[in-house]
Amino acid sequence: MADLTKTDLKQVTAARRPVMDPALSEDLLGRMLTPENLRKAWRQVKANHGAPGVDGMTIEDFPAFAREHWPSIRQAVRDATYQPSPVRRVEIPKRQGKGMRMLGIPWVVDRVLQHAIAQVVGPLFDPGFSASSFGVRPGRSAHQAVQQLQSYIKRGYKVAVDIDLAKFLDRVNHDALMARVARKVRDKALLRRIGKYLRAGVLVGESLQPTEEGVPQGSPLSPLLSNVMLDDLDKELERRGHHFARYCDDFLIVVHSQRAGERVKASLTRFLQQPLKLEINETKSTVGPTNACTFLGFTFHGTRIYWSPEASQDFRYRLRKLTGRSWGVSLAYRMHKLNEYIRGWLHYLGLSHYYRPLPELAAWLRRRLRMCVWKQWRYVRTKVRGLLKLGTATQTAILTALSRKGPWHLARTLATQTGMTKQWLTETLGLVSIRALWISLHYPT
Numbered sequence: 001m002a003d004l005t006k007t008d009l010k011q012v013t014a015a016r017r018p019v020m021d022p023a024l025s026e027d028l029l030g031r032m033l034t035p036e037n038l039r040k041a042w043r044q045v046k047a048n049h050g051a052p053g054v055d056g057m058t059i060e061d062f063p064a065f066a067r068e069h070w071p072s073i074r075q076a077v078r079d080a081t082y083q084p085s086p087v088r089r090v091e092i093p094k095r096q097g098k099g100m101r102m103l104g105i106p107w108v109v110d111r112v113l114q115h116a117i118a119q120v121v122g123p124l125f126d127p128g129f130s131a132s133s134f135g136v137r138p139g140r141s142a143h144q145a146v147q148q149l150q151s152y153i154k155r156g157y158k159v160a161v162d163i164d165l166a167k168f169l170d171r172v173n174h175d176a177l178m179a180r181v182a183r184k185v186r187d188k189a190l191l192r193r194i195g196k197y198l199r200a201g202v203l204v205g206e207s208l209q210p211t212e213e214g215v216p217q218g219s220p221l222s223p224l225l226s227n228v229m230l231d232d233l234d235k236e237l238e239r240r241g242h243h244f245a246r247y248c249d250d251f252l253i254v255v256h257s258q259r260a261g262e263r264v265k266a267s268l269t270r271f272l273q274q275p276l277k278l279e280i281n282e283t284k285s286t287v288g289p290t291n292a293c294t295f296l297g298f299t300f301h302g303t304r305i306y307w308s309p310e311a312s313q314d315f316r317y318r319l320r321k322l323t324g325r326s327w328g329v330s331l332a333y334r335m336h337k338l339n340e341y342i343r344g345w346l347h348y349l350g351l352s353h354y355y356r357p358l359p360e361l362a363a364w365l366r367r368r369l370r371m372c373v374w375k376q377w378r379y380v381r382t383k384v385r386g387l388l389k390l391g392t393a394t395q396t397a398i399l400t401a402l403s404r405k406g407p408w409h410l411a412r413t414l415a416t417q418t419g420m421t422k423q424w425l426t427e428t429l430g431l432v433s434i435r436a437l438w439i440s441l442h443y444p445t
């Protein structure tokens with residue numbers, strides 16, 4: 001050591017000093033405001049077809065507004081004089097009409113800026129996220145999360161620890177969240193912009209309410225921020241050697257025994273309440289057999305994946321709404337929305353191996369559609385003409401059209417079934433075949 005010169009000592013000291021990732025010290029705000037990044041953010045906002053925010057501006061209105069005002073908005077963001085608008089709170093019904101879910105809708109400009117932030121900040125965090133985190137990440141999906149749990153169950157982990165976070169996004173502690181964001185985002189200017197979005201407030205009716213905690217559901221930043229907030233949980237579970245999968249704030253841990261599950265639940269409850277400052281919904285948090293748990297709309301029967309009873313009930317509930325007699329829309333629009341929902345539902349829950357209830361469900365749906373057509377025909381003369389055109393015998397068509405029984409009953413009569421056949425519903429109305437779609441998903445050619 002005595003033979004080393006001062007220059008050598010400086011080189012040795014520099015080599016031992018931890019190397020800072022250049023991405024952490026870049027001008028992230030400048031990268032966020034580049035034209036390429038902003039154009040990409042706008043394409044994402046446009047593809048999402050969101051509702052207007054507090055100012056009433058629609059997606060269609062934005063291009064004309066941006067051509068006139070965007071340079072000044074961009075400069076205001078850079079100068080830290082831009083103030084985000086409060087989000088507009090809307091209520092959407094939960095599954096099967098069980099209560100309402102609160103969403104916060106930012107105005108279009110803020111949605112573009114938040115996507116621009118997420119596109120710059122996301123790559124700093126994503127490589128360090130857990131391999132068991134699947135929520136809203138590139139190349140990852142809910143199906144992968146369910147299949148990972150299935151692989152653990154096949155290895156003998158038959159007890160599930162299901163911890164429910166009470167209104168997670170509404171109760172995120174801002175200080176705790178920003179401390180975690182600052183671990184990778186060293187650009188203080190961008191940190192201040194993110195903090196402004198967290199504190200922008202929410203407009204409920206005509207009343208502006210402050211947001212002292214939480215991240216608005218519906219915000220483009222909320223998926224990334226939720227992953228950042230819960231990354232400590234993932235790392236703690238990995239440190240303890242647990243087998244789990246997490247999708248946003250839904251996570252399931254699998255263990256070998258009920259006793260081990262109870263211990264895990266108790267220790268994790270303490271961890272979530274203390275360092276992360278999150279609340280646990282004790283009534284919905286359970287420890288029990290994997291066959292009795294539900295995760296992302298799926299449940300497990302042995303080692304096979306089934307859709308959950310709640311998902312099946314929700315499917316039937318939504319189909320009933322889309323085939324409601326009082327919905328005053330054209331038949332073409334009804335079919336478009338119905339097929340859109342069926343395809344989306346089956347592409348997601350088609351991961352299930354459970355086929356048995358689908359034929360009965362498809363027959364029930366066809367009867368619902370016959371009821372809609374019968375109701376839409378309205379007059380006796382129109383009904384007779386419609387049935388005769390579809391090949392129903394004249395006497396049968398007249399007697400059925402004159403019947404005083406309701407549309408639901410008449411949708412199952414000889415007249416309507418011989419006229420509005422399964423083939424007619426599929427080929428003429430364009431009803432997607434549930435059976436054919438399920439088979440194509442499970443047995444692709």
